[in-house]
Structure formats: structure tokens, C-alpha cells
Amino acid sequence: MEKTTLFDKIWDAHVVKSVPAGPDVFFIDKHFIHEVTSPVAFLNLETRGIGVKYPERTIATPDHNVPTINQEQTIKDQLSRMQVQKLRDNCSKYGIELHDLGSAHHGIVHVIGPELGITQPGMTIVCGDSHTSTHGAFGAIAFGIGTSEVEMVLATQCIMQSKAKKMKITVDGILGKGVTSKDIILYIIAEITASGATGYFVEYAGSAIQSLSMEARMTICNMSIEMGARGGLIAPDETTFNYLEGKRYAPKGEDWDKTVAHWKTLKTDEGAVFDKEYHFDAADIEPMITYGTNPGMGIKVKGTIPTTEGMEGSNKASYLKSLAYMGFEAGEAIKGKLVDFVFVGSCTNGRIEDIRSVAQFVKGHKKADNITAWIVPGSREVEKMAHEEGLVKILEEAGFELRQPGCSACLAMNDDKIPAGKYAVSTSNRNFEGRQGPGARTMLASPLTVAAVAVTGRICDPREVFQN
Amino acid sequence: MAYDKFTTLRTTAVPLPNENVDTDQIIPARFLKATERVGFGDNLFRDWRYDVEGNPKKDFVLNDSTYSGKILVAGRNFGSGSSREHAVWALYDYGFRAVVSSFFADIFKNNCLNIGVLPVTISADFADKLFSAIASNPETEIEIDLAAQKITLLSTGESESFDINEYKKENMKHGFDDIDYLLNMSNEIDVFVEDK
Numbered sequence A: 001m002e003k004t005t006l007f008d009k010i011w012d013a014h015v016v017k018s019v020p021a022g023p024d025v026f027f028i029d030k031h032f033i034h035e036v037t038s039p040v041a042f043l044n045l046e047t048r049g050i051g052v053k054y055p056e057r058t059i060a061t062p063d064h065n066v067p068t069i070n071q072e073q074t075i076k077d078q079l080s081r082m083q084v085q086k087l088r089d090n091c092s093k094y095g096i097e098l099h100d101l102g103s104a105h106h107g108i109v110h111v112i113g114p115e116l117g118i119t120q121p122g123m124t125i126v127c128g129d130s131h132t133s134t135h136g137a138f139g140a141i142a143f144g145i146g147t148s149e150v151e152m153v154l155a156t157q158c159i160m161q162s163k164a165k166k167m168k169i170t171v172d173g174i175l176g177k178g179v180t181s182k183d184i185i186l187y188i189i190a191e192i193t194a195s196g197a198t199g200y201f202v203e204y205a206g207s208a209i210q211s212l213s214m215e216a217r218m219t220i221c222n223m224s225i226e227m228g229a230r231g232g233l234i235a236p237d238e239t240t241f242n243y244l245e246g247k248r249y250a251p252k253g254e255d256w257d258k259t260v261a262h263w264k265t266l267k268t269d270e271g272a273v274f275d276k277e278y279h280f281d282a283a284d285i286e287p288m289i290t291y292g293t294n295p296g297m298g299i300k301v302k303g304t305i306p307t308t309e310g311m312e313g314s315n316k317a318s319y320l321k322s323l324a325y326m327g328f329e330a331g332e333a334i335k336g337k338l339v340d341f342v343f344v345g346s347c348t349n350g351r352i353e354d355i356r357s358v359a360q361f362v363k364g365h366k367k368a369d370n371i372t373a374w375i376v377p378g379s380r381e382v383e384k385m386a387h388e389e390g391l392v393k394i395l396e397e398a399g400f401e402l403r404q405p406g407c408s409a410c411l412a413m414n415d416d417k418i419p420a421g422k423y424a425v426s427t428s429n430r431n432f433e434g435r436q437g438p439g440a441r442t443m444l445a446s447p448l449t450v451a452a453v454a455v456t457g458r459i460c461d462p463r464e465v466f467q468n
Numbered sequence B: 001m002a003y004d005k006f007t008t009l010r011t012t013a014v015p016l017p018n019e020n021v022d023t024d025q026i027i028p029a030r031f032l033k034a035t036e037r038v039g040f041g042d043n044l045f046r047d048w049r050y051d052v053e054g055n056p057k058k059d060f061v062l063n064d065s066t067y068s069g070k071i072l073v074a075g076r077n078f079g080s081g082s083s084r085e086h087a088v089w090a091l092y093d094y095g096f097r098a099v100v101s102s103f104f105a106d107i108f109k110n111n112c113l114n115i116g117v118l119p120v121t122i123s124a125d126f127a128d129k130l131f132s133a134i135a136s137n138p139e140t141e142i143e144i145d146l147a148a149q150k151i152t153l154l155s156t157g158e159s160e161s162f163d164i165n166e167y168k169k170e171n172m173k174h175g176f177d178d179i180d181y182l183l184n185m186s187n188e189i190d191v192f193v194e195d196k
């Protein structure tokens, strides 16, 4: 029998029809929508005079541009208010499940999907958002789509897609103390560059990956897109099943046992061939931080900003432009740089485990005076747990400001903007120019590093700040 | 957005032998701001067609009433440069249903197929024949038969076959875009879901 990869198995099981010399008609199990990329798609459906084919397969939540304070009041920003209202109208018109602002499971779409048990192994999942790759952590094929494809999925539950090439990234070994999954993915992106996986779908494997919790796996798959990949996935295992058991939409009773038996078959065959493979050793990975304006510009926190040696022409010019934007010099150390803001949140690191780790480390400390510290839970569920576990109290005592769930300063579509010229160390996923507000200077790092920066007010190595 | 079906097109043609016509010429960047897909035909070849005052330039082929028709016979490397889909919207909106050339820029060709303008790639020899036939008699008709993948110069009966991706051919024949294609598979999708 032909040896196939996990990606092949899931893909092939969802091809309704292979168009000769064309793309595949690809069936989508679950479709997430939010307020920003769905209104035009619904409008086009209306123009065509058609409805939503399988409304029960679409789940909606407003997250991208919602305010993170006073969510129970009418939204002040007009665009945001209109988009959220449109989402509500469309959901009620077509019978789509909506997790609205203030409801028990409101939150960032990529946080609530797993939390509700909607995201499951072997599924195909799409959303009009590039970080849909997050759901790949469960052994699903999940990727972002454009608005015309959102329309296709609403209308037909399918899209036209050509199969991506396959890449395997193996990380073996044991992670050092103070090194998190965010450091793994920042390290990988720095190694293979921000465009190094363009055209590929990545499977992450190896003992270091297997040792991670579901939350940590989600952080890795989430950022697959930042190296150009279409998406990333990890084979499901006991960690996956334990996470899903008992979740609201997970199978129950006998059904559960049967489903898990099937899920256990979802793995890459020994000897299956990938188009490209990389191997990394967990022992080489240390706490990472970005210094530039794409996620591939990452270094060890205790490292130095690369010099322009060996760079030429437009390559060198764009590198220097990036450093100028950040206000950094080539060749200098990044440790010790003063910081103005820290942001803990987003679909990369806004889950309960992230908040726990920040709280655990800042407990008994105070944030530095020069720091404004925002913590934005990824969902209402995360917020609730953070309260119940006493984490909010610890964080507030340390001087952190807790906000309500949403994308918030990850993309600064709402009021949560980093002011121009200010430095933010952020747990989110993109450090593009202006991503966190016009002129904002973003450095990406793990929640642990962010906690250490909050306490010291400067770029620092968390292993030197928190002795245990 | 669906477009008109393409079966067999039999019409006179407009010749534009210039080589390397880029999409900036087909539709200048300043006309890309519209948010709806209307009125692009008015600005097709805007700067070749009108002077700065907006008066038609007499020597440009679209302003010469001798030539008309739904086929544009273009020079080599047509549609290079910016990938703007608006260039094809402009051609379609103006009334062209096919563009014939001995070479198309890649993205432009794909855009054509998505929008419903048939790009027909022919040999340089056949292109020369078309240009001279139209020049000597602007009433000359050309026939493009999509099903047979054949283009014929009706005055002489000379013809050539052309390539097209099978999926795109079906779409063009039915006037479908990707969504239409999927909508048309509704039953197959239902069966797939039941079997799951």
C-alpha cells in the first residue's frame, strides 16, 4: 500500500471531485466567520439569490475590531458597530450559531473553536483569517481563505483548491528551562525565513513537539503562516484526546470511543515521502525575540542584531530600513533595551495556559514603572478561568490591566493601539510596520519573556529574572 | 460574478498589433479606485484613446469606425505588467469576448479565464495572416469555436487549433466562475456529505 502523510489522508478524504487539469473540489467540515471578512460574502449570496447550504457547519463570533472595554455597551466606533450588527443580522437570517459579545463563549475565533471542541482531528477547517492554521494542532487541515472563498463555502461548503506541497519539520530532544513553544516557532521561522515554507503545508513532528500541551501546539501551528506556509498540523495523540474529552461539541459515550479509534489512525505512515524536511534539536533553542519588521527576524534574547555582512542591494536596503523603523543598530545587543508596553493576548498566546504562566512568574513582583501592561484573554472562557484561578488578582496586583476578549492590540483595529515610536513586547504573531498601531515598534516573544520584560522594564532573558 | 456563456463566436475583429501591451495601458492605475465593477469599458486604453482634454484620438483603432467586433487581435506579449484584474473587466465591459495573440502574459491569461474573456493563443504566422486579412478587409469575419478549440479565418477558411485547460473550458462554455461551478455540483456535494 502506498505510504501517505497525515496531510494526504485528510486531504484525500475531502476531495469531492478532482477537476482534470484543474483544482480539487474540496469539502469543508467547519467554517468559522467573523465580522470583518464575511459581510461582502453574504452580500454576494444575496445578489445571486442563494442561501447558506449547511448553516450548521458555520460558527460565528465577532473578534477582530470589537472594543475590549465596556463590551456590554453599544459599540462606539461606527465601522465596528456596523460590522458586528451585520454579522448578527446574517447569522439570524441564515440560522448560523453566533457567539456574540458578552456571551459565555465569545472570543477570538481560533481560541473558541478548540475550546468548544468544534475543532477535531481529521477535519477540514477554514476561516477568512490567515491564522486559521491554529486548528492544525488537533491534526486537522486548517487554513485561511479570501472573501470570495468565504462566499463559496457558505454557498456550497466547498472551495476549489490545488493540493499544497508537503513539508515536515521535526524537533527532537528536550526543551531547556524557560523555553516555550513560542520560542520553538520563532526559532524555526528565523531559521527557514518568513517565506521559506511558501507553497507548503507543514507537519510538525518529533519528541519535543509531542511533549507539548495542546495550547503550546496551537501556538506553533498558529504561526505556520508566518513562514509562508499554507498551514501546519500535528498528528493527534493522547494529549489531543484528553484535551477534547468532555468538551461541549466533542463526541460523547460510545460515539467517543468509536471516534477516538478513528482518530488514532490519523498519522503519517512510516516511510511516507515529504517534498521537503527539516530537523532541529530542541537543545539549540533558547528564549527568542524579534528585532525587525517580519516574524523571520528573530534572535536569541541574549543575542545580537545581525550585521549587514554578506547582504547586498535591495536586500541590504530593506534590512536597514527595517532596523531604522525599529530604531535599532546592526550588531548591537538587544538585551537591556527599554520597553514601553507589554501585550499578552491574541490567538497565538491568549489562552489560559499563557495567562497562567505570566501570572505564575509575576506573582509577588510589580511591573516596572515605564511599562504599560495589557493582558487580553482570548475568550470569555479564558477570562472566567483566570478569575476563578485567582490569576486576575495576581496580575492586577502586579500592575497589569485586564481587558475583555478580542483580537485587541494584535492588529489594533480597535482602540488598543501602541503609540507611534513606542516599543511593545508582544505575545502576538506579527511585527509588521504599523501592525500594532501606526509607527508602533513590535517585538514578538513568549509569554514568559513578556512577563520578565514587564517586571524589569527592559528586554531580558526570563531565565535570568525568574530563578525557578 | 458570472458572465455570458461562450460557445461559438463569429464576428469581425479589432486589430492592435502593438507588442508588449501592458495592463497599465489597458487600464491606467488611476481608474482602479472604483468599488463596484461598472464603467470600466469607458476607460479601456484610456490614454491611447483620449487626449488630456478627453477628446478621442483619431488615429487609435478603437476610435476608427472601420473596425469593430467582439475579438481583439493583439500583438505579442499582451497583458504584461501589473496583475490587475481590472484590465480584463475593462475589455469585457467594452464588449470584447476574446483576445487573440501569439503570446499572453501569464497572470493576464488567468484573469481572462476567470472573468469570461477567452484568450486564444495562436502561432505568429497565423497572427500575421489575421492582421493582413483585417487590414485588407475590415469586414473579415473570424470564428472561434470553443468546443472544437478552433479559430478560423472565414474569408480563406484557414484555421488553427488552440489549447485551453479542460476545467476552464467547461466554465467558459457555461459562463461559470468557480462559485457557479460549485453550485452546479450541489447534488454531488450532497452525496459526498451523506457518505461521510
Ligand code: SF4
Binding pocket: A063, A064, A108, A109, A110, A129, A131, A346, A347, A348, A406, A407, A410, A411, A428, A429
Ligand atoms: S488575534 Fe490577531 S492574528 Fe489572531 S485572529 Fe485576531 S487579529 Fe488575527
